[in-house]
Amino acid sequence: MELLINSFVVICLVSGLVFFAGGSVGIIRMPDFYSRLHPAGKLDTLGIMAVVLGLALFELKQWSLASVLLSLKMMLIVFFVFLSSPTATHSIVDAGIRAGLAPWTKTKRS
Amino acid sequence: MKKPVFPADSPLVRRLQSAFSFVCTFCFLFALWLVLSGKFEPLLLGLGFLASFLVAYFFHDLLFPGFHRSYFASSIRFFAYIPWLIVEIFKANFHLLRLVFHPRMHDLIDPHIVSIRTGLSKDMSIVTMANSITLTPGTITVTANREGLFTVHAIDRKSSRALPGEMLGKVAAVFGDEVERIE
Numbered sequence: 001m002e003l004l005i006n007s008f009v010v011i012c013l014v015s016g017l018v019f020f021a022g023g024s025v026g027i028i029r030m031p032d033f034y035s036r037l038h039p040a041g042k043l044d045t046l047g048i049m050a051v052v053l054g055l056a057l058f059e060l061k062q063w064s065l066a067s068v069l070l071s072l073k074m075m076l077i078v079f080f081v082f083l084s085s086p087t088a089t090h091s092i093v094d095a096g097i098r099a100g101l102a103p104w105t106k107t108k109r110s
Numbered sequence: 111m112k113k114p115v116f117p118a119d120s121p122l123v124r125r126l127q128s129a130f131s132f133v134c135t136f137c138f139l140f141a142l143w144l145v146l147s148g149k150f151e152p153l154l155l156g157l158g159f160l161a162s163f164l165v166a167y168f169f170h171d172l173l174f175p176g177f178h179r180s181y182f183a184s185s186i187r188f189f190a191y192i193p194w195l196i197v198e199i200f201k202a203n204f205h206l207l208r209l210v211f212h213p214r215m216h217d218l219i220d221p222h223i224v225s226i227r228t229g230l231s232k233d234m235s236i237v238t239m240a241n242s243i244t245l246t247p248g249t250i251t252v253t254a255n256r257e258g259l260f261t262v263h264a265i266d267r268k269s270s271r272a273l274p275g276e277m278l279g280k281v282a283a284v285f286g287d288e289v290e291r292i293e
Contacts, residue, residue, distance in 0.1 A: 019203065026210035034250070035221045038265045039210055042247040046203045069148045076145070086244035090251050093263060097252055103263065106220055 005061055012054025019047035032104030033096055041089030045081060052078050131174040136166035138173065187284045188238075194280065199245055202269070206247035209265070220266050223252065228278055230258035235285040242277055249273065 026039025056071040139162035147154055209218055230236050236258060240251040243262055248269025252261040264270035 019207065022207045022210045026206070029210060029215055030219075031216065032221070034263050035219065035265055037250060038247060039206060041250070042199075042245065043203060043206060043210070045245065046199060066148065069145055072145045082245070083241075086241045086251075090240065090244050093250050093252050103221055103223060105222060 002061070005057060009054045009058045012050050012057070016047045016050030016054065019043045019050060023047060033101060034093060034103045037089055037092060041085055045085045048081050049078055128170065132166055132170040134174040135170045135172075136162050139165055184285050191280055191284050195242055195245065198277070199247070202247040205268070206265070218266060221263065222267075222270065223261060223263050224270050224273065225259060225261045226273055228258040228260060230278075230282060231256070232285050235281050238284070239278065239281045242281065243273075246277070 020043070023039045023043035026043060027036050030036040030039065052074045056074040059067045059070050059074070061067075140158060143158035143162055144150075147158060209215060212218055228239065230239055236254055236256070240254040240260065243249050243251045243260065246269075248265045250263045252263050254260045262270065262273065264273070
């Protein structure tokens with residue numbers, strides 16, 4: 001049982017790190033302002049979900065009131081990131097559109 | 111908004127509604143206090159009780175505005191919608207991850223802006239739809255207005271083709287909103 005939980009925690013943490021790495025690489029590789037926000041805003045959301053879920057499970061292994069409360073707090077972090085990340089992404093895109101920055105499109109199309 | 115169970119203008123109903131929202135807000139705030147504080151000494155419990163009571167007394171109509179019949183049903187359906195959304199986020203995230211690490215990424219992506227008319231009219235369903243679109247990778251909501259008109263920036267054709275699709279029907283069903291599809 002211990003091994004099962006531990007391996008699940010490790011899977012969560014590693015996949016979270018892969019998502020974070022994807023987000024960072026995406027920010028560098030994408031061509032323009034708007035498309036950079038795609039990996040920045042969303043791969044990070046899933047990354048933090050996976051990492052915090054793994055940590056909360058790890059904390060829940062010693063079943064006590066303190067660890068349950070700690071896990072609940074971690075879930076609150078995920079909840080607020082889940083709410084605020086799309087809102088922040090949207091407002092950055094909105095600011096770009098309002099300022100008149102034209103989105104990058106493929107040259108063969110234009 | 112659906113009609114409440116009783117006519118909303120009678121004083122008894124109004125008092126019941128405000129008592130209900132007060133109790134809900136108070137329980138919610140106090141539970142949050144317990145989770146965040148994590149200490150169960152009488153002094154801290156009393157302070158939390160006092161703080162939640164005062165905030166709930168002054169601002170109880172902000173969080174739970176009233177006692178509508180549709181209110182419970184749509185919150186339950188909303189919590190049923192979240193797991194589906196998370197699964198969608200997972201699927202779409204893997205697509206974006208593949209795109210990011212792909213050696214020929216610039217051939218695969220094709221950023222463009224599409225506008226979709228959904229016909230959603232309620233504030234909550236428009237907010238949920240906009241946030242769901244943004245959370246689903248490959249698409250970001252640029253603008254959303256009261257008429258249910260969304261402007262969406264999509265990273266490639268595949269993301270924008272899947273756009274209103276199933277999600278729109280689900281969001282509309284959660285909040286009891288009607289949908290018109292004009293392509």
